[in-house]
Amino acid sequence: MADHYDVLGVSREATPDEIKKAYRKLARELHPDVNPSPEAQEKFKQVTHAYDVLSDPGARRDYDRGPQPGFGQGAGGFGGFGDIFETFFGGATGAQRGPRSRAERGQDALLRVEVDLGEVVFGTHRDIEVDTAVVCETCQGSCCQPGTQPVTCDVCRGSGQIQRTVRSLLGNVVTSAPCGTCRGYGTVIPYPCNTCQGQGRVRARRTIPVDIPAGVESGLRLQLPGQGEVGPAGGPQGDVYLEIKVRHHDVFSRADDDLLCTLEVQMWDAVLGTTTTVQALDGDIELELRPGVQSGDVLTVKGRGITHLRGAGRGDLRVGVHVLTPTKLDGKQKDLIRQLAASHKGQKPSLTQFQQGLFSKLRDRFLG
Template sequence: MARDYYGTLGVSKDASDQEIKRAYRKLARELHPDVNPSEDAQQKFGEVTTAYEVLSDPQKRKVVDLGGDPMDGGAGAGGGRGGGDPFSGFGGLGDIMDAFFGGAGGGGRGRGPRSRVQPGSDALIRLQLTLEECATGIDKEIAVDTAVLCDECRGAGMGENGSVATCDTCGGQGEVQSVQRSFLGQVVTARPCPACQGLGEKITDPCRKCSGDGRVRARRNVSTKIPAGVGDGMRIRLSGQGEVGPGGGPAGDLYVEIDEEPNEVFERQGNDLHCRLRIPMTSAALGASVPLETLIDGEVDVEIEPGTQPETELVFTGKGMPRLRSSGRVDGRGDLHVHVDVVVPSKVDEEQADLIRQLAKLRGEEAPELAGSGAHRGGLFSKLRAKK
């Protein structure tokens, strides 16, 4: 069933082009996403925009008046699937031949003017976050520079006394054609009209603020909720917060890309966190309890067992980064890995040296020995065996 484009704009079937234009401008001001953010209004804005695109195109409007729908292939009176001219949607076989080889008609048929109202582009902004902010999540106010709806003309592109006139160069077709001769005959090519940029119409009194584009560039603040667990390179999509389209068309989306700053203590590997804990050799030998400030859980105690060896790795299960699923929901957390570095003093005074010698004598370690033999143990220069 064909859609009621006239009813969508609230005009009669014999409405003039100016009446259709005024009706669209009035509805666009009420339903534009920047004015009315509700989902119902966005849907209606899309329907109104489609209706205006159809009824402002003479060829498409003709299809509507014949009982068809140009957005569904143009099937109407005599043009359905059951029969009739198979080339009726293109104006007949003769027009197709003319488009390639010319003919008595004197020219090809192009695609007609394009709508001045176009959807906007997506926008991308990078947001720097600390590792702490990535771990806990945060609400951010982001300053973005994008095209926004012109507040003077509300996207219509017209001044106070503005109106729309048919382009003199292309006669409202939105394109100009050129004919070249070849061995096949006349070849007709079409390109967008340079005078009206393919619109088929001109605004007699353009809006002074936007120069008829229906949008201006401006800086604005956008609120966004950054979920816990985001990481470097991830993108958050904010629907309808991108560039407003030409003619006040619906805005694209805004993508916020996370730029995670390095942390002085922790290194992130996926959902796990790694850090290095430097302890003196005395603490490694005797044991100790070392406080460690984490990103989420506050201060935790790292228990160093007596006899802890260099490169010992202590794992705290569930103390790492939140696991962020594709749905935006957090599902558990990674682990915290603490790598122990045993620091051996590079310089000792005479008293310290005497104490160390006494310890070595008590442990029978005055002369170090090479540990292991054979290829399977790493050969001669393997690790020194620590005597107990």
């Protein structure tokens, strides 16, 4: 790699203003808009990189010092105990040695999806659209303009670390820190991709197909590995977590994998018994009511509940009976009721143990 001072045509003692003037002069001569030749473009890249290093006081100081090979070479002021402990014990966080990768894992994402209770019975499919990070199609995650590539950092010589020798109470020690020029990567990108600005990824909208299994319930989270955003420099994708919310249903409710509902029955049907067809979440069901059925009785239909999330089989459909008392009767209907009452004159209302009401009674039977 050519010496930066030679590239700019200045001495090693040049002032910041002299360095800036030299760069501006060369940039006007070598800029691709002025001189499109390949030789000029390569020279312009070297000039720009040299200026980036020498215009930064810290980077210039590291460049002038050059790589520090180890103990006892170079000199410096007294270092703090933090540097000493970092040298001997690796620092409080275990500082990384060597260049680090630009490619990093993308972040995870949490999405919420609503499903109907009917979809929970057998499961369902969703195509979920998300705004996320995807690999840049221009540079394919390299972060560089097509036809270019990262170059070795000539401050840290590709190590990603800058070593400094300092004097302490324990003698001369060497401390390491990430290179300020390449930020610890060991390479620099002279021509970042114009599409992603050197990130290797861009924001885009994409569709994630999801098969939601049967038996899910509100609050459950499904993990979709590798469906999250792409990491910097085209790094591995993170995961997506789907949090399920089951919408309220006007008729059916849920207890574990059983479905619960209430069947309203007219008084005469409860007395005489009847057969009726009702519509469940997965088709019609025929229910038979025995004569004398009471409010609070529960009819169980096996295997017509929700499919088990883990394992085979389904829960049951449990139908609670609610006998309705007629409130609007014509004269003839009232006479018939009076005749029925007269035939049962011996049966008068009597006290019994207090009950919480129909719905408490149904609840006890549902959950019992």
